[in-house]
Amino acid sequence: MITMFGTSVRATRLALVLLLPVTLAAQPMAPQPTRQSIAQIADSVAAIGDTARAVALLDSAVRRDKRDAASWHQLGLLLWNQARSARNPDIMKDQKKIRMLIAADTSLRLATKLAPDSGRFWLSLSRFNLQSGVSTMRFASTGQAREVMTAAERVNDKVMLAEAADMAGMGAWRRYDAQANRGLPTGFSKIVVPSGMERRLARDYVNTIANKIEPPTGDADHAEALDLFSRAVGADSSNLMYSRHLYMAYVERKRWTDVVTVASMRARQFPLDFQSQLALGLAYHRLANEKGATIAFDSAFALMDDNEANRLKNLVRIMRPRPRANLKGTEQVADSASWARLPSSQREGLEAMFWMMSDPLALTQENEFRLEFLARVVYADFRWTVDDLNLRGADTDRGDVYVRYGPPDFEMTIPGSTTDGRQRLDGEVTLFWDYTNSFTFFFDLKPGYATGRLALFDRDYVERLNDVAPVSFANVPVTxxxxxxxxxxxxxxxxxxxxxxxxxxxxxxxxxxxxxxxxxxxxxxxxxxxxxxxxxxxxxxxxxxxxxxxxxxxxxxxxxxxxxxxxxxxxxxxxxxxxxxxxxxxxxxxxATNVGFGMSDVLLGNKPELRSGVVTPSRWRDIAITPSVGSYARGSSLGLLWEMYDLVPKDGQTKYRVAITVERADRDGVAGFTLRVLDNLGRAVGRAQQSRDRFTISFDRQGGALPVLVEYLSLDMTQAPSGGYRMRVEVTDLANQKKTARNTEFRIR
Incomplete structure (x- = not known):
């Protein structure tokens, strides 16, 4: 009866269609709405903020049909999103969110088991494991990413293929980071730097713990990562993260010509890609093409937004962490705390002044030290940025050391961390960097994360080093x-x-x-x-x-x-x-103060004399003297010339007292010395006060009531031993007892 009723209805509908006019039959029929799955409905509900109802819908769905892969997948994503904020690589205390993460893990795994050909499900599981605080789960994400690649290739989904290849490449890279430059342990000792050990001996100490394997380890993992990054960029060349990972693999092995090739091609393909210009700047600088590096860096900064440009160029990266008591005036901006308090306009001016002062040679068109600084920052960002942990490479511990001191001259990884007391059972790795200037650094690496932190025992040393030597450009060839x-x-x-x-x-x-x-x-x-x-x-x-x-x-x-x-x-x-x-x-x-009582610098030279035709000198130009850079042969006389300003006249004259103090800067060797002060006629003047390494002569003078007075004398040090000397010339205006002084130094060869 039911079948006959169904057949009758279909026949009636067919008859009605045949009776319609031709014009109506030609009009398109309205599309029938596609019925949404429970997973799609739950996703819509969650999108409007009702996550609890969405989870309830999905939970009911998988209880009704345990093979509903789409619902399992959507349930896993929602649970993961709810508990994501509590995920911590060290320890989790929120039991509710721990249960959510366990349920999310189960749901996502079931989805891939029920629909093994779904690249989307495998991709979600791989992302989930990559966010884990457990190294083994993070490493497992690599195999899952390869499942995504297989599924994406099957349906020719290049976007999914690119993401999966990049994720698999990062899995290989995390293995490489912990295995590269491995040292072979010579025993069971761990790195524990003795307190007070001289850093120049650090490499010898480390070599007693392990011997570096040659050729360096890690080639296979590096080659695998490079191949996968290349596939990712080939599948989706527009993604900046994928290309940055490709640059990372090249710069790690110093393959600068490959960087130039890839970056040049990308710069032509994407004219607004500032990252390719940064890569070109780094590579050109390492290839000693400073003109090309300058153009590339300038182009990159013109293309990027101000916040990113300021982040990269920030001088705080090579400043002292705190002010030093012995720095006065404007030099206090050499520390990061003072720098941060300055307005941006003032920072820009001081930044230009800093790089001008740092430029090795203004005669060359490029500033090699500024280029080196930018190259270091770009390298650090490429090499140590970890996207899934929101870490920028230049802001990490390794990045900070690299930007300050450049590439290490020697590096080695050794099994075992410096902080765990379980010998080498902790699974972590110690990274050692050594520089020829005796700077050394120890980092704890965590396998599966591609991250490193300064060893706990090393942090005080690094803080002191940053204060004493905040930056070094010793690796720049021009130095x-x-x-x-x-x-x-x-x-x-x-x-x-x-x-x-x-x-x-x-x-x-x-x-x-x-x-x-x-x-x-x-x-x-x-x-x-x-x-x-x-x-x-x-x-x-x-x-x-x-x-x-x-x-x-x-x-x-x-x-x-x-x-x-x-x-x-x-x-x-x-x-x-x-x-x-x-x-x-x-x-x-x-x-310099140009008004009121004072004196000029003291000009050192040979014996000063009045120029021909001059009776009373009015300015320094009236004295014939050959200036010196402060180095004299033993047995020579030193000429002194200076001016005094705005002394107070009394009875039409100015009266003043001159005190010249000379002391040895080198206290070792011969003790004691003698000197005489000679006026322009060669006559000895003054009263002497002498000690072992210090000699002071003072005398009174008088001059006309003039705004400028010129004083010129000779210092007879024919009996003084070789070495360095400090000299102080002090003038006292006898009318009001005001004093002014200048300090200088010289050396007797």
């Missing part, structure tokens, strides 16, 4: 070819807001031309004066040639420059362009 130019600057008032600077320098020509193949070797010599806004306020350059076997030794140069108000920076440099040998001197001159 090994850079000599020092002795320089001395004396400033004299020239107006209410300016000073005249006399700059003496001794250029080491012999070190610049030594070993050159040219018969006549060109050397560029350059003077530049910068103001507090890092603008060039004066520049003088010339090129001289010298015989390659020249015995000229050092070349003395002298400049006179007018300096404006505020901070001024004076740089004197020399560069031999073919060999890239250079030399430099640099001085930061803080603002």
């Amino acid at each position: 090994r070819l850079l000599d020092t130019i002795p320089m001395r600057i004396a400033r004299f008032r020239s107006g209410a807001d300016s000073t005249d600077a006399l700059i003496a320098a001794l250029v080491p020509i012999d070190s610049l031309v030594r070993g050159n193949v040219l018969e006549r070797v060109p050397v560029d010599i350059d003077l530049r004066v910068f103001d507090q806004f890092v603008r060039v306020r004066g520049m003088e350059s010339d090129q001289l040639t010298f015989a390659r076997d020249s015995s000229a030794g050092s070349l003395g140069r002298l400049w006179s420059r007018r300096l404006g108000p505020g901070i001024n920076v004076v740089r004197v440099e020399a560069l031999q362009g073919d060999s890239k040998r250079g030399a430099r001197a640099m001085a930061r001159l803080d603002p």
Whole structure:
């Protein structure tokens, strides 16, 4: 009866359709609504915030049909999302959320068992295990990611394939991170650095614990990770995380030309991809293409937002962690705490000043130290960023050390952590970094996480090191070819807001031309004066040639420059362009008081004399003296010249007292010395007070009622031994007993 009724209804419907006019029959029929599954309904309910009802729907569904894979999958996702915040790699205390995570794990696993061909289900399980606080579960996510790859290839889902390949690649990378550069233990001892051990002996100590395996371990895991990252980028080239992981694998093995190839291709494919420009900047710098590195970094910062650019360029990364008591005035911004309190506009100006002061040679077009800093930050971000833990590489412990001190000269991993007392049963790894300058660092690595923290016993040492030596650029090649130019600057008032600077320098020509193949070797010599806004306020350059076997030794140069108000920076440099040998001197001159009672710097030189035709000197230019950089042959006399300003006249004259104190800076060797102060006529002046290594002569003088008085004397130290000396010249205005003084140093060869 039921069958006949169903047949009758279908026949009636067919007859009605046949009787419809042709025009109506041609119109499309309204689509029938697709019935939603319980999983889809639960997802919609959860989306509006009613998670409890969604879980209840799914729970009922899987109780009715234990083979409902979609409902098991959706239930696992909801439970995981509810308990995600409580997940901790160390310990969990919330029992309710522990039960939720256990249920989520069970649900997601059942979904993959019931629908083993579903790449989406395998992907969720892999993500879930990757968020686990247990290393074995994190490693298990790698195999599950490979199941996703198989399913994605079957249906040609490139987006899913790319994500799965990247996840599998990170699984291989986590194995590599803990296994690379492994040392073979020589016994059962663990790394425990003895208190007070000299760090220069640290490598010897570590070598008693383990011997580094050669060639270095980890090649197979690295090759697997690199292959998987390449597949991920090939399947989805638009994803920045996948490409960053590919760069990570290349930079770890210093495959800079491969980085250039990949990054150049991506830069052409995605013109707005700042990450490819960062990779190019890093690779070009390591390949010594500093021009290309500068262009790439500048392009990257132009493409990225201000927050990211400021994060990468932040000078806090190489500053002291706290202020130092012996730093005064504006130099206090050398610590991160003071820097953070400055307004952004002031930080930008000080950042420009910092890099100008740090530039090894202004004669070259690039700032090698700034490029090295940026290259280190980019490398650290590529190498140690862990996306699933929201860690940025440059902000990790390894990243911080790398940015401050550069790539280690030696590294080795040793089984066992430095903090667990269970010998080598903890499963963790100790990473040791050593630098040729005796800096050493120990990290605890946790397998399965690709993370590392400074060893507990090492943290006090690192904190002290950051305070004493916050940064080192010793790995930059230019530092090994850079000599020092002795320089001395004396400033004299020239107006209410300016000073005249006399700059003496001794250029080491012999070190610049030594070993050159040219018969006549060109050397560029350059003077530049910068103001507090890092603008060039004066520049003088010339090129001289010298015989390659020249015995000229050092070349003395002298400049006179007018300096404006505020901070001024004076740089004197020399560069031999073919060999890239250079030399430099640099001085930061803080603002000087140009009004009221005071004195100029003390200019050191040979014996000073009045210029021809001058009876009474009115300014320093009236005295003939050859300035010195502060180095004298034994038996020589020292010439002193300075000016005094705005002494108070009395009865048409000014009266003042001069006290010259000289003391030995080198207290070892011969004890005691003698000296005499000679006036412009060669007569000894003053009353002497002498001790073992200190000599003071004071005398009274008088001059006209003038705003500027010039004093010039000779210091006879023919009997003084070789070594370093400190000198203080103090002037007292006898009309009001006001004092002013200048300190300087010199050396007798």
